[in-house]
Amino acid sequence: MPEGKRPRWLVFGLLALGLALLPFLVDAGLGRSWVRLIDLALLYVMLALGLNIVVGYAGLLDLGYVAFYALGAYVYAWLASPHFGLHLPFWAALPLGAALAALFGVLLGTPTLRLRGDYLAIVTLGFGEIIRIFMNNLNAPVNITNGPQGINLIDPVRVGDMSLSQTQTLFGITFTGAHLTYYLFLLFTLALIFISMRLEDSRIGRAWVAIREDETAAAATGINTRNLKLLAFAMGATFGGLAGGLFASFQGFISPESFNLMESIMILCMIVLGGMGHIPGVIFGAVLLTLLPEALRYTGDWQRNLFGQIYIDPADLRMLLFGLALVAVMLYRPAGLMPSARRRREFADAAE
Amino acid sequence: MSALLAVSGVSKAFGGLQALSDISLQVNAGEIFGLIGPNGAGKTTLFNALTGLYTIDRGEVRLNGTRLDGCKPHQVLKAGLARTFQNIRLFAEMTALENVLVGRHARTHSGVLGAVLRLPATRREEADSRARAMALLERVGIAGHARRLARNLPYGDQRRLEIARALASEPALLALDEPAAGMNPAERAALRDLLLQLQHEGLTLLLIEHDVKLVMGLCDRLAVLDYGIKIAEGTPEVVSRDPSVIAAYLGDEAL
Amino acid sequence: MDIFLQQLINGLVLGSVYALVALGYTMVYGIIELINFAHGEVTMMGALVALSVIGALALGMPGLPGVLILAAGLALAIPVCVALGLLIERVAYRPLRNAPRLAPLITAIGVSIVLQNLAMLIWGKQYISFPPVLPQGRYEILGAHITDVQIAILVLTVLIMLGLILMVQRTRLGRAMRATAQSRQVASLMGVDVNRVIASTFAIGSALAAVAGVMVSAYYGLAHYYMGFMLGLKAFSAAVLGGIGNLGGAMLGGLLLGLIESFGAGYIGDLTGGFLGSHYQDVFAFFVLIAVLVFRPSGLLGARGIERA
Ligand SMILES: Nc1ncnc2c1ncn2[C@@H]1O[C@H](COP(=O)(O)OP(=O)(O)O)[C@@H](O)[C@H]1O
Ligand SMILES: [Mg+2]
Numbered sequence: 071m072p073e074g075k076r077p078r079w080l081v082f083g084l085l086a087l088g089l090a091l092l093p094f095l096v097d098a099g100l101g102r103s104w105v106r107l108i109d110l111a112l113l114y115v116m117l118a119l120g121l122n123i124v125v126g127y128a129g130l131l132d133l134g135y136v137a138f139y140a141l142g143a144y145v146y147a148w149l150a151s152p153h154f155g156l157h158l159p160f161w162a163a164l165p166l167g168a169a170l171a172a173l174f175g176v177l178l179g180t181p182t183l184r185l186r187g188d189y190l191a192i193v194t195l196g197f198g199e200i201i202r203i204f205m206n207n208l209n210a211p212v213n214i215t216n217g218p219q220g221i222n223l224i225d226p227v228r229v230g231d232m233s234l235s236q237t238q239t240l241f242g243i244t245f246t247g248a249h250l251t252y253y254l255f256l257l258f259t260l261a262l263i264f265i266s267m268r269l270e271d272s273r274i275g276r277a278w279v280a281i282r283e284d285e286t287a288a289a290a291t292g293i294n295t296r297n298l299k300l301l302a303f304a305m306g307a308t309f310g311g312l313a314g315g316l317f318a319s320f321q322g323f324i325s326p327e328s329f330n331l332m333e334s335i336m337i338l339c340m341i342v343l344g345g346m347g348h349i350p351g352v353i354f355g356a357v358l359l360t361l362l363p364e365a366l367r368y369t370g371d372w373q374r375n376l377f378g379q380i381y382i383d384p385a386d387l388r389m390l391l392f393g394l395a396l397v398a399v400m401l402y403r404p405a406g407l408m409p410s411a412r413r414r415r416e417f418a419d420a421a422e
Numbered sequence: 423m424s425a426l427l428a429v430s431g432v433s434k435a436f437g438g439l440q441a442l443s444d445i446s447l448q449v450n451a452g453e454i455f456g457l458i459g460p461n462g463a464g465k466t467t468l469f470n471a472l473t474g475l476y477t478i479d480r481g482e483v484r485l486n487g488t489r490l491d492g493c494k495p496h497q498v499l500k501a502g503l504a505r506t507f508q509n510i511r512l513f514a515e516m517t518a519l520e521n522v523l524v525g526r527h528a529r530t531h532s533g534v535l536g537a538v539l540r541l542p543a544t545r546r547e548e549a550d551s552r553a554r555a556m557a558l559l560e561r562v563g564i565a566g567h568a569r570r571l572a573r574n575l576p577y578g579d580q581r582r583l584e585i586a587r588a589l590a591s592e593p594a595l596l597a598l599d600e601p602a603a604g605m606n607p608a609e610r611a612a613l614r615d616l617l618l619q620l621q622h623e624g625l626t627l628l629l630i631e632h633d634v635k636l637v638m639g640l641c642d643r644l645a646v647l648d649y650g651i652k653i654a655e656g657t658p659e660v661v662s663r664d665p666s667v668i669a670a671y672l673g674d675e676a677l
Numbered sequence: 678m679d680i681f682l683q684q685l686i687n688g689l690v691l692g693s694v695y696a697l698v699a700l701g702y703t704m705v706y707g708i709i710e711l712i713n714f715a716h717g718e719v720t721m722m723g724a725l726v727a728l729s730v731i732g733a734l735a736l737g738m739p740g741l742p743g744v745l746i747l748a749a750g751l752a753l754a755i756p757v758c759v760a761l762g763l764l765i766e767r768v769a770y771r772p773l774r775n776a777p778r779l780a781p782l783i784t785a786i787g788v789s790i791v792l793q794n795l796a797m798l799i800w801g802k803q804y805i806s807f808p809p810v811l812p813q814g815r816y817e818i819l820g821a822h823i824t825d826v827q828i829a830i831l832v833l834t835v836l837i838m839l840g841l842i843l844m845v846q847r848t849r850l851g852r853a854m855r856a857t858a859q860s861r862q863v864a865s866l867m868g869v870d871v872n873r874v875i876a877s878t879f880a881i882g883s884a885l886a887a888v889a890g891v892m893v894s895a896y897y898g899l900a901h902y903y904m905g906f907m908l909g910l911k912a913f914s915a916a917v918l919g920g921i922g923n924l925g926g927a928m929l930g931g932l933l934l935g936l937i938e939s940f941g942a943g944y945i946g947d948l949t950g951g952f953l954g955s956h957y958q959d960v961f962a963f964f965v966l967i968a969v970l971v972f973r974p975s976g977l978l979g980a981r982g983i984e985r986a
Contacts, residue, residue, distance in 0.1 A: 131779065181971045191782070192712070192913060193970050196963030199910070203960050265538050272537030273523075273530055273548070280513045280524045287511035289495035290473055290504075292528030292591050305534070331906075335786055342783050386798055393790030396783060401772055404780045 093252045104364075105248040109320060111360040112255035113313050118340040118356035119262050119349070120309025125338065126347035127275060128302035129282025130183075131191040133334050134198025138307040140205065140329035141174055142167035142314025144215065147324055150225040153216065160227040164315040171311025172304040179303035183296060198334055205326040220325025227254060227319045235322065251320055258316065262309055266349055269305070278302055279347070343399050345406030354408045362395070363388045426451040426626050427472075427503070427595055432481030432491075434464075434471050434650075441467040443650045445481070449595065454617065454627040456641035456658075458634075460670060463647040465630045466508055469599055473505050474498040485595065500528045502594035506584040506601060508630070514573035518564060518583050521572050522555035525590025558586040562616060578609040585616075596620070597628040602636055614640060638662065646670065679820030684943040685936070690827045690896060692935020693834035697889035698912030699919070699927040700841065701882030707858045707922035708878050711778070714785035715765050716886060717909015718792035719758050721902065723887030724894040725800050727754035728807060735808040743810035747891070754887040761792070762883025766876055789905075796902035807898045830892050837888065838928055841881075845924060850877055858922065907959065911938075914966040920979025929977060937961050 096104045117139060124132045145167035149158040158166075182193050209217030226235035226247070234254060235247040269275045277298050280288040289295050318324050336359060344355020366388035373380045399407060427449040434442040441464045449455040457465050470476040472483055474495040483490040490498050504525075513521050530551060536544035559565040562582040567575055572583060581601055588596055598617075602610050610633065617627060617640060631637045637644065638658040646654040646661060648670040654661050661667055698720055705713045727750035734746045769784035814825040845851035856864040857874045865871045893908060894900035915934040919926025942958040969976060 125779075131782075182967070185970055185974060189917070189970050189974065192917065193967050195910070196914070196966050200960055200963050203957065207956050268538045268540065269534065272544075273527060273532050273551075274534055274537055276516070276520055276524050277527055279516060279520075280527075283513035283515055284511050286475065286495075287507065287513065288524070290475065290499060290507075290511075291524055291587060292496050292499040292504075293524070294494070294496045301534070339783060339786070342779055346779070382798060386794065390791055390794035390798065393787045393794060396787030396790065397768065400780050400784045400787065401768075404773060404776045 089256060093249045097249070102246065102248065105246070105252065107361065107364055109248055109251045109255055111357045112252070112259045113317055113320070114337065114340060114356040114360045115259050115353050116255075116262050116309055116313040116316075117337050118344070118352045119259075119266050120306040120313070121337050122306075122341045122347065122349070122352045123266065123269070123278070123309070124302050124306035126341055126352065127270065127278035127282065128299055129278075130299060130302060132194045132303075132306070133191045133331070133338065134178075134194035134196070134201075135306065135310055135337055136329045136331070136334040137178075137198045137201040138171040138175060138310030139314040139317070139333070140201055140326075141171045141307075142311030143318040143324045143329070144205065144221070144314075145170050145311070146315035146318040147221040147224045150319070151221055152223050153221045157225055160225075160315070160319060164312060167315040168308045168311035171307040171314065175303040175305075175307030176300050179300045183299045183303075195331065195334070198329075198331060202326050202329055202331075205329070215326070218326060220323060220327075221318075222323050224318050224322050224324065226322065227251075227316075234319075255316060255320075258312065262312075263349060263353070270349070274298070274301070339396055343396070343406055345409040348406070348408065348410035351406050351408035351410065355406065358407075359392075363392055366391050424451055425449065426486060427628070428482075428484045429468075429472070430482050432468070432471055432483065433479045434467060434476060435479055441650050442471065442478075445647075445650075445652050447645050447652065447655060449626060449628055450643075451594075451626055452621065452624060453642040454621055454629060454640050456637045456644040457628065457630045457647065458632070458637055458644060459647035464650040465647055466599055467650075468647070469505060469597055469628075469630065472498070472597065473503060496528065499591055499593070502592075503597065504588035504591045504593035504595075505597040506581070506588055506599055508599040508603070510577075510580050510584055512572040512580055512584060512587070514571070516572060517569050518559060518572055518575065518586075519552075519555055519568040521583055521587050522558055522590045523551055525587035526551040526555065528591050555586075555590060558589055559583075561589075562586045563612065578605045581605065582613075589620075593625070595626045595628060597630075599630045600632060601629070602631060602633050610636060680943060682819055682821035684939045686821055686823050686827065688936035688939030689932060690830050690935070691939060692915075692932035693830050694889050694893045694896070694908075694931075695912050695915045695934050696928045696931025697834060697837065697885045697892070698908060699916040699931045700838075700924065701886050702909075702913050703916040703919070703921050703924060703927040704854075704878045704882050706916070707924075708854065708875055709770065709774070711770065711781050712785070712913065713765065713770075713879070713882070714782060714909075715769065715789040715792060716882065717905035717907075717912070718789040718796075719761050719765070719883050719905070720886040720890040720893075720908055720912075721796060721900070721905030722761055722792060722890070723754040723758040723883075724890030724900040724904065725796055725805065725902070726757045727751060727887070727891045728805055728894060728900050729800075730754070731810060732805075732808045735810045743812060746808075746810045747895075751888065751891055754891060755884050758883040758887035758890075759880045762879040762886075763876055766879040771872070771875075793902060793905065800902055802902065805900045807894055807900070811895060826895050830896060833888070833892070837885065841885075841924065844881075850874070854878060911959075911962040914962045917966055917976055918969050920976025923976065923978045926976055926978035933977075934962055934965060937965055 093105045093108060096108055117135070121132065121135045124130050124135070146163045148154055149156050149163040149166060150160065178197050182190060185193060205215045206218050208214040215221070226233050228234070234250045237244060237246045277288070277293045280291065280293060281295050281298060285295055340355040340359045341352045343359065344353070345351025367384045369387050369391070370380050370384035373382070425448040429448070430446045432442055432445045433440070445468060457468065459465055467476065471478045472490065474490070474493050474497065478491055481491065485501050485503055488501055490501060490503065493501065513524060516524070530547050532544040532547050535541070556565065556568065559568050562585055564575070564579045564582055567579060572580065575583060581604070585598070585601065602613055605613060614636060617629070621627060629637070629641065641658060643657055644655065644661045645652055646667050653666045653670060654664040698716065701716050702713060705711065705716070730753050731746050731750040734741060734749055765785070765788050769788050770781050773781040773784060812825040816823050845854060853864065853869045853874045854877070856867060856869055857871055861871055893904070911934060912931065915930035916927045917930070918934060919928065919930025938958055938961050941961040945957055
C-alpha cells in the first residue's frame with residue numbers, strides 16, 4: 071500500500087500503542103531513571119509548546135519565559151503543601167497557577183510590547199531574573215517563598231484515592247510513580263499539542279504569524295497587534311504555568327534554583343533547534359535537549375574505554391558539549407533540525 | 423456627490439522637514455482619485471497619515487463622517503479604508519491564500535475557544551473566508567499561486583496579491599501606493615482593467631501613480647503634491663494644463 | 678552624609694566597570710545590531726586568565742612590584758580576550774549575518790555556555806581570590822573611605838574612555854566604524870572593509886572587557902567562572918540605559934547604573950521600612966532597564982526613534 075493511503079486509524083493506533091508502552095520499554099531497556107527522564111521530557115515539551123506560541127508564532131523573543139513556569143510551580147506549592155497548610159486538590163491548584171501565570175503574562179506584556187525584538191528579549195530576561203530574585207528573598211519578614219530552601223513536601227497529584235507518587239498495581243500490572251506520572255503528563259502534553267495545532271491553523275494563529283512577519287503591515291491589515299501579542303503572551307504563560315504546577319507535584323519540592331535564566335534559554339534552544347513555529351520540530355527539540363545532556367553522561371564510559379581513566383567529570387563535560395552542539399546546529403541548520411516545510415523552502419531560497 | 427473621504431488641513435513634519443502642509447482634499451464615493459507629484463512630494467506620507475501609521479500634527483480626516491485621525495491602523499481599516507504599500511509588504515513566509523485570509527481578520531470574529539473547539543460558527547466563518555479569499559485570488563489573476571509562499575511570487579503577482587489582501591477586508595475606499603511600479607505593459611493593462619472593474623462595482627479608489635498615461639486615463643480627478651503642498655486639483659485635463667504642475671514636473675526633471 | 682559619600686564612591690567605581698563592559702555591547706550593537714550574548718563570558722575569561730598569571734608571578738617571583746605583576750596579568754588577559762572576541766565574531770556571527778535574527782543569538786548563547794564550562798573545567802567551581810599584590814592604601818575623605826584599588830579603577834577608566842573617544846573621532850578605523858554603523862552597504866561602497874571593521878569592533882570591545890574583568894575581580898577580591906553572566910547582563914542594561922549604539926551613552930549608563938545600585942542597596946531598607954533588604958541589589962538593574970525601555974526606548978542619549986512605516 072502506498073504511504074499516503076495507509077488508513078489514518080492504523081497510524082494513530084500504532085502511535086497510541088507505542089506511547090502507551092513507552093515507559094515499560096524504556097524501563098526495561100534503559101532503566102527506571104530514564105522513565106523519570108521521559109516524564110521530564112514531556113514537561114519540557116509542554117514548556118516548549120508554550121514558548122513556541124510566543125516566539126515561534128508571534129515572533130516575540132521572550133527570554134524570561136521561565137518566570138511563568140516558576141509562578142505555576144509556586145502557586146501549586148502554596149495551595150498544596152504544608153507551607154501554608156493548604157491542600158487543594160490538583161484540579162483546583164493547577165488551573166489557579168496557570169491563570170495567575172496568564173495574568174502575569176498580560177501584566178508584564180502590557181508595558182513592553184511596543185519594544186523591538188532584541189529589547190523585548192532583554193526586558194523579559196530582566197523580568198525573569200526579578201521574579202527569581204524575589205523568590206530567593208521573600209522569606210522575610212513574611213515567609214512567602216521560604217527563600218533559597220524552597221518549598222518541600224508538595225502534594226502529589228491524586229486521582230480518587232490513588233497517589234501518583236506511589237507504586238500502584240492495576241489490572242495486575244505494577245506502575246511506579248514515574249510510570250503513572252508519565253500517563254498524566256502525556257495526557258496534558260497531547261492536549262497542549264492539540265490546542266497548538268488548532269490555533270496554528272486559525273484566524274488567531276494567522277494573525278500571530280502576520281505580526282511576526284511584518285507588524286506594520288499586520289496592523290494596516292486590520293490586526294489589533296497589541297491585543298494579539300498580549301494574547302500570545304497569555305497563552306504561552308498559561309502553558310508555562312500549567313507545566314510549573316505539574317513540575318511541583320512531580321518533584322514534591324521546588325526552589326528558585328530550578329527557575330534560573332539557563333532554563334529559559336534551554337527552552338528557547340529547544341524550539342530554535344527543533345524548528346521554530348513547527349510543532350513536530352518543537353516536540354523533537356524538547357525531547358532531544360532533555361535527553362541529550364543525560365546521554366552525554368556516558369562520555370565518562372567513553373573516556374574510560376579510550377584512555378583507561380576518566381579525565382573530565384562527565385557532568386562537567388556535558389554542558390560544554392551541549393554548547394558546542396548548539397553552535398554547530400545553528401551554523402549548519404539555521405532553520406532547525408526539523409523545520410516546517412515552508413521554512414525549509416525559505417532557507418533554500420536564501421541560499422540560492 | 424457626497425464626500426467619502428474628507429481630508430482637511432492635515433500637516434505632518436519630520437523634525438525640520440515639513441512633509442505635509444495643510445493638505446485638504448475630498449474623495450467622492452465611486453470615483454478614482456489620483457495623487458501625483460514628484461518623488462519625495464509627500465504622497466506616501468499622506469497615505470501613512472490617513473491610515474494611522476503616522477500621527478498627524480494638525481488637521482482632520484473623516485471617512486463617511488467618522489473621524490480617522492487619532493485612530494490606530496487596525497481601526498482605520500475596520501472603518502473601511504484599506505491600503506497597499508509602495509514597497510510591497512506581504513507576509514513573506516505565508517502562502518498567497520494565507521495572506522488574503524489575514525486580510526479577512528477585521529471582518530471575522532472567532533477567537534481562541536472557537537479555534538480550539540472548532541465550533542460550528544468558527545467553521546462556517548473559516549469556510550466563508552477561504553471561499554472569499556480564493557475568489558479574490560481568482561479576481562486578481564493569481565489563483566494558481568494560492569499555495570505558494572508570498573516571497574516566491576514574481577514581483578507583479580506580489581503587487582496583485584497585496585491588492586487582494588486589501589480587498590479581503592471589504593473596504594469602502596482602497597488606497598493604492600504606486601500599484602503599477604515594476605509592472606510590464608501587459609500587467610499594467612490588466613491592472614487598469616481590474617481597477618476600472620472595481621470602480622464599476624462601487625469601490626472608491628485613491629491612487630498614487632507615476633505612470634502619467636495610466637493616471638490620466640483612469641482618474642476622475644487628481645490632486646498634485648509638491649514639497650508637501652497641494653499645488654493643484656481637478657480633472658486630468660485641468661491639472662495637466664496647470665502651469666505650476668508643469669513647473670513642478672519640469673523642475674523635477676531638470677534635477 | 679558619610680553614607681551618602683561612601684555610596685557615591687562605591688557607585689562610581691562599580692559604574693566604571695559596568696561602563697567598560699557596556700562599551701563592548703554598545704559598539705557591537707552599533708555596528709551589527711546584534712546583542713553579543715557572550716560578551717560577559719569574555720569579561721570572565723579576562724579576569725580568570727589575569728588572576729592565574731598574577732597568582733603564578735606572586736608565588737614565583739615574590740620580589741616583583743605589585744603593579745608590574747598586575748600589568749603582566751593584563752598583558753596576557755587582553756590578547757586572550759581579543760582572540761576570543763575575534764573567534765566569537767568568526768564562529769557565531771559572521772556566518773549568520775544574513776540568517777534570521779534569532780540564529781546568531783542562539784550561537785552566541787552556545788558560545789557563552791562553552792566558555793563558561795571551559796572556565797569551570799580549567800579553574801574549577803570554587804571562588805578564586807585575588808592574590809595580595811595590590812597596594813592596600815585606604816584614605817578617608819569627609820568620613821568616607823576610598824582605596825588605592827578604587828582610585829586606580831576610576832583613573833584607568835577615565836583614561837581608557839578618553840582614548841576610545843579619540844580613537845573613534847580621529848583615526849581611520851574610528852571613521853570606518855562610524856560609517857559602517859550608519860550603513861554597512863554605503864560603507865562598503867565607499868571602500869571600507871566591513872569585515873575588518875566588524876572584527877576590530879569585537880577586538881576592541883573584548884580588550885575593554887579584559888580590563889574590566891581584572892578591575893572587578895580586584896575590587897571584590899574574587900573571580901569565578903560564573904561571574905560573567907550577571908556582570909554581562911547589568912552591563913547590557915547600562916548600555917541600553919545610555920542608548921545602545923552610543924559610546925557616550927554606554928559610559929553614562931554604566932556610571933548611572935553603578936550609582937543606582939549602590940544607592941539602592943544602601944537605602945532600600947529605609948525606603949521599604951525594612952521589608953526589602955540589600956540583597957535586592959541585583960533587582961535594580963532590571964527595574965531601571967525596564968523603566969527606560971518603556972518610557973524612553975532609545976535610552977538617555979540615543980536618538981529619538983523616528984516612526985517608520
Ligand atoms: N519616517 C520618516 N522620517 C523622516 N522623513 C520622512 C519619513 N517618511 C518620509 N519622510 C520624508 O518626507 C518626504 C516625503 O516622502 P514620501 O511621502 O515618501 O514621498 P513620495 O511622494 O515620494 O511618496 C521625503 O522628503 C521623505 O524623505
Ligand atoms: Mg512614495
